[in-house]
Amino acid sequence: AQSVTQPDIHITVSEGASLELRCNYSYGATPYLFWYVQSPGQGLQLLLKYFSGDTLVQGIKGFEAEFKRSQSSFNLRKPSVHWSDAAEYFCAVGTNRDDKIIFGKGTRLHILP
Amino acid sequence: GAGVSQTPSNKVTEKGKYVELRCDPISGHTALYWYRQSLGQGPEFLIYFQGTGAADDSGLPNDRFFAVRPEGSVSTLKIQRTERGDSAVYLCASSRDRAGGSPLHFGNGTRLTVT
Numbered sequence: 565a566q567s568v569t570q571p572d573i574h575i576t577v578s579e580g581a582s583l584e585l586r587c588n589y590s591y592g593a594t595p596y597l598f599w600y601v602q603s604p605g606q607g608l609q610l611l612l613k614y615f616s617g618d619t620l621v622q623g624i625k626g627f628e629a630e631f632k633r634s635q636s637s638f639n640l641r642k643p644s645v646h647w648s649d650a651a652e653y654f655c656a657v658g659t660n661r662d663d664k665i666i667f668g669k670g671t672r673l674h675i676l677p
Numbered sequence: 678g679a680g681v682s683q684t685p686s687n688k689v690t691e692k693g694k695y696v697e698l699r700c701d702p703i704s705g706h707t708a709l710y711w712y713r714q715s716l717g718q719g720p721e722f723l724i725y726f727q728g729t730g731a732a733d734d735s736g737l738p739n740d741r742f743f744a745v746r747p748e749g750s751v752s753t754l755k756i757q758r759t760e761r762g763d764s765a766v767y768l769c770a771s772s773r774d775r776a777g778g779s780p781l782h783f784g785n786g787t788r789l790t791v792t
Contacts, residue, residue: 570719598780608720608768608783654719663708663775664733667719 566591568657570668578676579647585640585671587629587655596658597638598665599629603651611653614638625649650675679703681784683769689790690759698754698787702771709752710781711744712768720768726752727775759791 567590577583589595597614612623619631629640638655652672658665682701690696702709708727712720722736726746734744741759746752756763766788770781 600783607785608770608781610780610782613780662733663725663727664722664735665710665781666722667712669719670717 566595566657566659566664566666568655568666568668570653570655570671572671573669574672574674576674576676577645580644583640583642583645583649583673585653585655585673587638587640587668588636589638589655589657590636591657591659593659593661594633596660596665597629597631598656598658599623599627599638599640600654600656600667601625601651602654602670608654611640645673645675647675647677649673681769681771681782683767683784683787685787686785687788687790689792692759692761692791694759696756696759696789698756698767698789700752700754700769700771700784702750702752702769703773703782704750706771706773706782707749708772708775709746710770710772711752711754712770714766714768714786716765723754756789759789761791764789764791 569588599611600608602608611627612621614621614631627642652670654670655668684699710725711723714720724734724744729749741757744754766786768786770783773779
């Protein structure tokens with residue numbers, strides 16, 4: 565069965581600084597990988613997804629993520645964060661063998677002015 | 678178009694009571710998921726429907742939880758003999774087809790409080 569780990573519960577960065585949120589997955593074959601964002605009082609919104617092909621994927625709001633098979637990772641990055649990026653970020657993994665999508669516990673991002 | 682709709686948005690019930698939570702997915706989406714999110718946690722998988730059938734119900738915590746999707750559209754999550762530990766936000770999501778191949782679209786959730 566697949567699983568996903570987000571090692572950082574909280575991350576604090578200054579506005580304008582770069583950001584990297586870590587995600588590690590466990591699955592024997594090629595996974596489907598997702599990043600979702602949840603702002604206070606809002607539903608979960610898809611930022612980006614990886615299914616196959618180019619391992620660097622671009623998403624909405626200036627986010628990108630890179631699939632690294634050798635490290636079983638799918639880290640989320642943004643070159644310059646904005647105060648509005650403060651939210652909770654969830655990495656999720658699915659497979660082509662079943663359709664269960666499993667979420668990590670999330671990383672809460674705080675932005676310093 | 679309309680997104681995933683969940684009703685009610687909030688539900689307060691007494692311990693031991695029965696509750697039903699409703700999910701109206703995006704029109705035409707064949708896959709429907711239920712998740713449960715406790716405070717400070719990620720969404721926890723409960724059950725997944727492909728059409729009318731429950732393709733995977735391995736996440737339901739016990740036999741007090743049951744979900745149906747009789748016509749392949751609206752789904753209802755049913756919880757019998759509620760316990761305080763059932764308090765959480767229950768999220769519904771739908772997907773155009775097999776969710777391995779297309780992303781999930783989430784509703785805003787139903788916040789269940791068991792007193």
